[in-house]
Amino acid sequence: MATMSRSEIDVAIRQPMDATIRALDVHKYYDLGETRVHALRGITIDISSGEFVAIMGASGSGKSTFMNILGCLDKPSSGRYFLDGIDVSNLTKDELAAIRNRNIGFVFQGFNLLSRTTALENVELPTLYAQVSKEEGEDRAREALDLVGLQDRSTHFPSQLSGGQQQRVAIARALVNKPSILLADEPTGNLDSRTSVEIMGILGRLNDAGLTVVLVTHEHDISQFAKRTIQFRDGRVRRDELVVNRQTATEVLESLPVEED
Numbered sequence: 001m002a003t004m005s006r007s008e009i010d011v012a013i014r015q016p017m018d019a020t021i022r023a024l025d026v027h028k029y030y031d032l033g034e035t036r037v038h039a040l041r042g043i044t045i046d047i048s049s050g051e052f053v054a055i056m057g058a059s060g061s062g063k064s065t066f067m068n069i070l071g072c073l074d075k076p077s078s079g080r081y082f083l084d085g086i087d088v089s090n091l092t093k094d095e096l097a098a099i100r101n102r103n104i105g106f107v108f109q110g111f112n113l114l115s116r117t118t119a120l121e122n123v124e125l126p127t128l129y130a131q132v133s134k135e136e137g138e139d140r141a142r143e144a145l146d147l148v149g150l151q152d153r154s155t156h157f158p159s160q161l162s163g164g165q166q167q168r169v170a171i172a173r174a175l176v177n178k179p180s181i182l183l184a185d186e187p188t189g190n191l192d193s194r195t196s197v198e199i200m201g202i203l204g205r206l207n208d209a210g211l212t213v214v215l216v217t218h219e220h221d222i223s224q225f226a227k228r229t230i231q232f233r234d235g236r237v238r239r240d241e242l243v244v245n246r247q248t249a250t251e252v253l254e255s256l257p258v259e260e261d
């Protein structure tokens with residue numbers, strides 16, 4: 001575990017435990033030789049356990065940069081980030097990796113599955129880095145595929161699956177180490193409308209079961225399946241509001257025509 005100084009421990013203990021994610025005046029600079037990109041310009045956001053948040057905003061507004069910080073893939077240039085009350089701003093690379101593996105599942109726009117590996121093996125992969133036996137890893141992978149409704153596709157390779165099915169495999173992979181937070185960066189960006197709604201239905205069900213979900217989308221319709229939307233603009237929070245008259249994915253799917261091919 002992290003070696004924390006006395007003052008850091010004090011700060012960590014004083015964070016209320018209901019805020020899973022607490023970003024305080026987070027700035028991020030990218031230094032590119034001569035120039036410096038100021039990608040995040042003072043982001044302060046609390047996200048509590050069990051929330052379902054959609055981050056919106058134009059391309060280049062800092063959404064992915066912020067998600068990378070939330071997911072402990074990167075650190076703020078200044079400001080602080082608390083995850084489950086722990087200040088992760090000052091952790092080493094190894095400490096970040098440990099926190100990430102324990103707490104966070106990632107889903108990406110491009111699925112990022114290994115092509116020569118079955119659905120089950122793809123889902124099993126993250127368990128190889130966790131302290132579980134091969135047997136337990138396979139059990140968990142089957143359970144995770146069950147959760148996304150793909151138990152009957154476990155021996156298929158990614159090329160034998162539709163885009164929506166591949167994204168479900170990726171969601172199962174993100175869940176296999178039982179994270180408390182699921183982060184998804186444009187998870188429906190490569191999918192048609194109906195499949196996108198189905199994926200949002202799965203994220204909604206996981207959220208109903210207690211998982212904290214934060215996703216990025218640039219589509220208004222998709223953001224409305226979340227419970228809260230946060231709009232970024234030029235590296236700042238422009239709007240932060242609750243979704244009213246939230247529709248469920250099931251309701252929307254019933255109203256959409258079924259494609260016949």
Ligand SMILES: Nc1ncnc2c1ncn2[C@@H]1O[C@H](COP(=O)(O)OP(=O)(O)O)[C@@H](O)[C@H]1O
Binds near residue numbers: 030066
């Ligand atoms: N690795 C990087 N190196 C340099 N600049 C980057 C890097 N990643 C993002 N940026 C810049 O930071 C800003 C925010 O990018 P990003 O977070 O990817 O935005 P979004 O996901 O909202 O499209 C952009 O100006 C982008 O060009």
Ligand SMILES: [Mg+2]
Binds near residue numbers: 063065
């Ligand atoms: Mg992005």
